[in-house]
Amino acid sequence: VSDFQANAPARRPGGRAATVVANVHRAASELLNEVGYDAFQLTEVAARAGVNKTTVYRRWPTKGDLVSDLLLSLTDHDPLDGSQGDLQSALVALLREVIDSLRMPLMQAVLRASLDGAIDPDVRSNFWAMRMERSSGIIVQAIDGGLLPPTTNARSVLEQAASPIYFRQFVTGESITDEDLHTFARRAIETARADH
Amino acid sequence: VSDFQANAPARRPGGRAATVVANVHRAASELLNEVGYDAFQLTEVAARAGVNKTTVYRRWPTKGDLVSDLLLSLTDHDPLDGSQGDLQSALVALLREVIDSLRMPLMQAVLRASLDGAIDPDVRSNFWAMRMERSSGIIVQAIDGGLLPPTTNARSVLEQAASPIYFRQFVTGESITDEDLHTFARRAIETARADH
Secondary structure, three states: OOOOOOOOOOOOOOHHHHHHHHHHHHHHHHHHHHHHHHHOOHHHHHHHHOOOHHHHHHHOOOHHHHHHHHHHHHOOOOHHHHHOOOHHHHHHHHHHHHHHHHHOHHHHHHHHHHHOOOOOHHHHHHHHHHHHHHHOHHHHHHHHOOOOOOOOOHHHHHHHHHHHHHHHHHHHOOOOOHHHHHHHHHHHHHHHHHHO | OOOOOOOOOOOOOOHHHHHHHHHHHHHHHHHHHHHHHHHOOHHHHHHHHOOOHHHHHHHOOOHHHHHHHHHHHHOOOOHHHHHOOOHHHHHHHHHHHHHHHHHOHHHHHHHHHHHOOOOOHHHHHHHHHHHHHHHOHHHHHHHHOOOOOOOOOHHHHHHHHHHHHHHHHHHHOOOOOHHHHHHHHHHHHHHHHHHO
């Protein structure tokens, strides 16, 4: 049994692991959209991806680990690249990505599973720690550039800016305008400057 | 068929409607905890409360209306009464109530139903508008007392203070300390003062 699908590139240097990850991610994404988190099973993912079960289990011991990893891979880049130097624009760009990610059936399945207590608390807390960490680049750059005090807590700024989005999306159902995003970002920045 | 249960007071002036409401609320609360929002039915509530179906439907045309009304009745008071003049303490008291309400299986059932799109958007938006409105007393008093600018948007202040609570409780699972509540309240107040 091969770890590769027939159409996967077989000899790209360093490509083997990357191909396995890409195939498993794609299979996991499809399956999660089709059956939801509860019925989602690692053996089924392995079969769909054309990858050995043991290969999957070695890398992702539980389905929570795989789904976390998948969601992180979808948000793994730094939006400040496109808006160098303007902290508020960078934060607004990040908030737009948050809104996009919340529209993904994948993310909705994970949030529903969280609400049901179906996700292991350690996996959940680790996922959010990593997600916040990966988004904190724009805050760290702003600190380095003297735009925010050196004592700024990146996670706290991100939480303050993003939590009204989750609140409206999942709790009140209220719509979110572009002006709202600028308000959320501006407040989080002002607070970070006042808190120091 | 009587609208009253055997043990309800029969002749208190103005008590008839209040007794019906209390009995229906109690029955609705029990039923929602037992079967969840999806399986919740107004006819079953009426039977349990010992109240005519038509009486229930006249006052609460849909189950969304009844559940909204029930939740509003559970949070219908003004926490500033206990901490006159200290805006931050009043806001912290309000946030503690938010945390308590999120622990109620009732509220969890409603949030899950929101996430599933099972609650009518108008009922949902109306519920949150009324819930925010009823909690806005402390903001209005603070404006009257000169503690906040006259242009302060009460709903916006409440949203800013409360949304990190919902975010941690339903999204990240992160714990919330009393110090966090003071931080959330202080930031919302500072923002309202800076925004004016």
